[in-house]
Structure formats: C-alpha cells, structure tokens
Amino acid sequence: MKKIKILRIIARLNIGGPAIHVILLTEGLDKARFNSLLICGNVSKDEGDMLYYAHQKNIKPLLIPELRRELGFLSDIIAFKKIYNIINAEHPDIIHTHTAKAGTLGRLAAILYNLSKPKSKRIKLIHTFHGHAFSGYFNRFKTKFFIFIERFLASFTHTLVTVSSSIKSELIYWHICKEDKIKVIPLGFELERFLNIAPRNSNTLNISIVGRLVPIKNHRLFLEAAAAVIRDCPEMSLEFRIIGDGQLRPALENYSRQLNIHTHVSFLGWQKDLPAIYSDSDIVALTSINEGTPVSLIEAMASGKAVVATDVGGVRDLLGKEIRYNARNNADNMGFKILERGVIVKSEDSFNFSRAMILLLQDANLRKDIELRSRDFVRGEFTKERLIKDIENLYSHILICSK
Numbered sequence: 001m002k003k004i005k006i007l008r009i010i011a012r013l014n015i016g017g018p019a020i021h022v023i024l025l026t027e028g029l030d031k032a033r034f035n036s037l038l039i040c041g042n043v044s045k046d047e048g049d050m051l052y053y054a055h056q057k058n059i060k061p062l063l064i065p066e067l068r069r070e071l072g073f074l075s076d077i078i079a080f081k082k083i084y085n086i087i088n089a090e091h092p093d094i095i096h097t098h099t100a101k102a103g104t105l106g107r108l109a110a111i112l113y114n115l116s117k118p119k120s121k122r123i124k125l126i127h128t129f130h131g132h133a134f135s136g137y138f139n140r141f142k143t144k145f146f147i148f149i150e151r152f153l154a155s156f157t158h159t160l161v162t163v164s165s166s167i168k169s170e171l172i173y174w175h176i177c178k179e180d181k182i183k184v185i186p187l188g189f190e191l192e193r194f195l196n197i198a199p200r201n202s203n204t205l206n207i208s209i210v211g212r213l214v215p216i217k218n219h220r221l222f223l224e225a226a227a228a229v230i231r232d233c234p235e236m237s238l239e240f241r242i243i244g245d246g247q248l249r250p251a252l253e254n255y256s257r258q259l260n261i262h263t264h265v266s267f268l269g270w271q272k273d274l275p276a277i278y279s280d281s282d283i284v285a286l287t288s289i290n291e292g293t294p295v296s297l298i299e300a301m302a303s304g305k306a307v308v309a310t311d312v313g314g315v316r317d318l319l320g321k322e323i324r325y326n327a328r329n330n331a332d333n334m335g336f337k338i339l340e341r342g343v344i345v346k347s348e349d350s351f352n353f354s355r356a357m358i359l360l361l362q363d364a365n366l367r368k369d370i371e372l373r374s375r376d377f378v379r380g381e382f383t384k385e386r387l388i389k390d391i392e393n394l395y396s397h398i399l400i401c402s403k
Helices: 017-028 051-056 073-090 100-115 140-154 165-173 219-232 249-258 274-279 295-302 315-319 350-362 364-381 384-401
Strands: 004-012 034-041 094-098 124-129 159-162 182-184 204-210 237-243 265-269 283-286 306-310 336-339 342-345
Touching (some): 004 017, 004 073, 004 100, 004 384, 017 034, 017 051, 017 384, 034 100, 073 100, 094 100, 094 384, 100 124, 100 140, 124 384, 159 165, 159 384, 165 182, 165 315, 204 219, 204 274, 204 295, 204 350, 219 237, 219 350, 249 265, 274 295, 283 295, 283 350, 295 306, 295 364, 306 350, 306 364, 315 342, 336 350, 342 350, 342 364
Parallel strands (some): 004 034, 094 124, 124 159, 204 283, 237 265, 283 306, 306 342
Antiparallel strands (some): 336 342
C-alpha cells in the first residue's frame, strides 16, 4: 500500500510547544502508513533552539534560512519560492502547517501548486493554531490585516486544528471560518520525566516562570507581583526564578533592581534540564497577555506543582472549573479565581496576581490538592500516544472523505 506523504512546515524550532509538537509527530506517525518530512527555518539569536531534540529523534529537517518569524519582503519571497519548489518535487498528499508565518507561506505555496492540478491531484491543507496573534501583538490596523489573511487562507484549508476549545471559540469569534471546519486536538508530550518528580521539601519557597523574555509574556507583571509578595511576606524565605531568554532580559534585570528585589530574583536563561527546574519549584507562574496552550503549565502540572496564571487563551481549559474555597475566606472579594487545578487572575493585574501567589504559598493544603488533581489530569489528557493517534485519524479521515 502506498504511504501517505506528509509535508509539515513550521517557521522555527524554538523552545516551546509548537516545536515539541511537530518533532513528536514527525517521528511518531506510523511509518508503515505515513512518510513525514519536516521543513523549518532558523531560530532568532535570542531564542532557545530545539534542533537538538529533532536530532535526538533522528529527524533531519529541511532548513530554509529565509523562513523567519520576522516579516521581511525579500526573505519571505525567497522562503515562499523554496517551499513551492519542495512541494513541486515531493508531491505530498497533505501539507500541515504550524505557526503564523509558516501557515501563510506554506499554504500560499500549496494554493499556487493546486491551481495547476486537477481536483483529484490537489494537496489537502491543514493548519494548526497553537495560539493566535489577534490580540496583544500588533496595532489595530495590522491586526485587521492579519485577520483578513487568515480568513482568506482558511477558505482554501480543509481543516483548522486548535490545541484548545478556547482557541476554537476565539477563531469563531473573529469569523476566521465556520465552526465545522475547526477540530480541537490537544497537545501531547513525553511526560514520564515530569510525572516521576517527588514533592519538594525546603525552607526556601521557589516561584518559577518559564518562557521567552518578550513583551507578550509580560514578565514585568511577574516582577511587580514578586515585589508585593516579598513586601507582604517578610517572614518567608522566597526565591523568584526566571527561566528563558530574549530581547527584554537586560530591561527586566534592570527592573528587578529598580524594584529592589534583585537579591530574590534569578535569571537562569534557557535550561535543557527542565525536570530539575520543576523539581526545585514550589509554584509555577504564567503572566502572558496572550497564549495558546502553555507548555510550561502542562509540564509544571505533570511535575506536581501548583500554578497561578493569567486568564488568557487555553489556560482555563487546563485548570478546569471554579471550586469553593474555605468558607472563612471571602472568595468573592479575592480578585482571582481558584479552579480545580490552579489559580487564575485577570491579565495585567499584578496586585491580584501577588495575592494569588501569597494564598498558594500560605495554604499548603490547597497547594497539595491542586498538585494532585493537576498531575492526574495531564497524565490522562496530554500523552504523546493520544496526540499521534488523533492526528493519524485526522489524516486518514481527510483523505478518505476526499475520494
């Protein structure tokens, strides 16, 4: 039987969920049924590179240096031409794109290719939204332009995949396409190394945040909340750890000095041994203005760590329903919500973010309950095996229905 040829395209393999996602799928699809080829560009100089992870899985991506996250007229044209030439040489059955830049150039190249082919020979197009850039990234004019582009591309795309129900709802809200064209397939990971992490026992309480040091991640809020926690809890031995790197690192280091908390804050850069990071954490935070499904939260939950996060993107899908807290506390006036598997705070609210962290630091029983529920949840929902099965079923269904 002829194998189904998959051409997978992503802008870059920087540290994060999309890179892990495409590497696991390229390596893990049933090789008796599927033949996978991965195309990617280079990471920016201030980003962590996960090409090593691809090599560990014996994957050698086709590198297109001009395929970059940043907009560039000449580089984008060259990347488009190279992608088109690969499509023309490989004749894949399915092109599956990930992230905005790859989704745009990859689908445009496939659309051009399909225009010259009879219907029976046309490539089926799939695009995964790991998040979206419709809020928090650009000004109003650019945002409207990108929405227009996504609506145009969606009209030529067989299926849009989202990694959470919340992102699906947002695509429907922005009228990207009709609801029946969108399928929710959650992320999947190799979680074993996190699931075996033992509870931490130390006099110092560590609060960690993992992610790129860029505006959308809003690390300033993390530092402002940290300053409030340190001020209001002088009896506690506290350490705030920032894992990641990026363009804002010098400014954030300076801001920690301005807030006079630099002796409590460590900038650790990118770390490959993330299980060690989570093992040495008591709470993991996320302060983003916009998110898809945050990988750092999934890894933290698998590690048995309580999380506090801003209420954006797919965070609620991870943390579950609101629960009743101890009756002696006035939960209605807390300024944040306690969910089954974590605490959420309104975006850009540093005051209530600090209050949420203080609650988790002071209430060890609540923290333990959240940790147990979190680990059980991700153990069942975010496995690599489930992800691969879901994607294989999607590909097979699309090709069967198109016959």
